[in-house]
Amino acid sequence: MPRMPMIAPDENAVNSIDWQQNDLYRFFAFVFAPPARECFDLLSLPSLPEALRDLWKQLGCEGEFPGFEWFASYEQYESTYIALFDVGMPEPPVPLFESAHDKTHPAQEIALENTYFYEVLGLKSDPGRALPDYLVTQLEFLAALRYTCEHTCEEGTAVSLARAEIEFLERHLLNWVPTAKVKLDRTSALGFPVMMTLLVQFLSQRYEGS
Numbered sequence: 001m002p003r004m005p006m007i008a009p010d011e012n013a014v015n016s017i018d019w020q021q022n023d024l025y026r027f028f029a030f031v032f033a034p035p036a037r038e039c040f041d042l043l044s045l046p047s048l049p050e051a052l053r054d055l056w057k058q059l060g061c062e063g064e065f066p067g068f069e070w071f072a073s074y075e076q077y078e079s080t081y082i083a084l085f086d087v088g089m090p091e092p093p094v095p096l097f098e099s100a101h102d103k104t105h106p107a108q109e110i111a112l113e114n115t116y117f118y119e120v121l122g123l124k125s126d127p128g129r130a131l132p133d134y135l136v137t138q139l140e141f142l143a144a145l146r147y148t149c150e151h152t153c154e155e156g157t158a159v160s161l162a163r164a165e166i167e168f169l170e171r172h173l174l175n176w177v178p179t180a181k182v183k184l185d186r187t188s189a190l191g192f193p194v195m196m197t198l199l200v201q202f203l204s205q206r207y208e209g210s
Contacts, residue, residue, distance in 0.1 A: 025143035028199045029136045032085075032096060032192075035078040043070045043191060052194065059201040070191045084189055094183045098133035101176040107133075110172075117141065117168050120161075135180075138173055169207045177203060 030039055042048070049068040056065040071077040085096050098114070099107035114132035118141055131137070142165060149161035181196045 023143050023146065024202050025139045025146060028195070028202070029139035029143065031195050032139075032199075033136050035074075035081050037074065040071070040074045040077050052198070055198060059198060059205055061197060061201045066194060068191060068194050080189055080192075084184070084187065084192060093187060094180050096135040096180070097131060098135075098138070098172055098176045099131075101179045114138065114141075114172060117164065117172075120145070120164055133172070135177070138168075142168065142173075166207060169203055173203050174207060 052068050053065045084094050099110045111132045145165050178200050181200050184193050184196050
């Protein structure tokens with residue numbers, strides 16, 4: 001599935017983020033994608049914690065916003081990401097793949113069902129870059145699905161796509177991301193646990209609100 005580029009806004013843009021007008025599927029795909037300078041720069045902006053506090057309130061997260069602390073250097077961010085999500089024995093502390101958390105179905109079956117959903121929009125994941133049940137791939141699919149739904153002129157198509165979003169959330173994202181959040185909360189990592197909490201709340205809100 002082609003990656004959708006996201007350009008990190010400048011400081012003034014972050015100060016005035018309208019979360020209602022931003023595609024949070026794309027935002028979280030950007031945050032949890034493999035380390036990139038653009039992501040590090042965005043999350044390092046001094047105004048971002050306040051923007052995330054606003055998002056925390058808008059999504060109705062439980063409790064007070066815990067604050068947001070990011071890494072002092074790109075190297076720290078990169079090494080922490082790898083240690084959390086990419087490397088470990090027998091697996092990383094928090095794999096970003098559905099099949100690593102859902103042990104009730106074979107990994108091949110999970111990947112195949114994700115692929116069936118992607119074919120709704122004629123999309124295909126690139127196995128050379130990421131597996132179909134990879135978090136970023138799933139979020140990018142939902143971003144494309146939502147965009148297509150909001151810009152179609154046919155009511156029947158819009159209803160069908162909205163139903164596909166809800167079904168995909170229920171069968172896939174909400175089937176494993178809350179479990180990944182619990183694992184991530186057990187770590188002492190900076191930044192990422194807060195982002196995962198926001199992601200789970202956003203996914204739940206999309207599911208319940210639709």
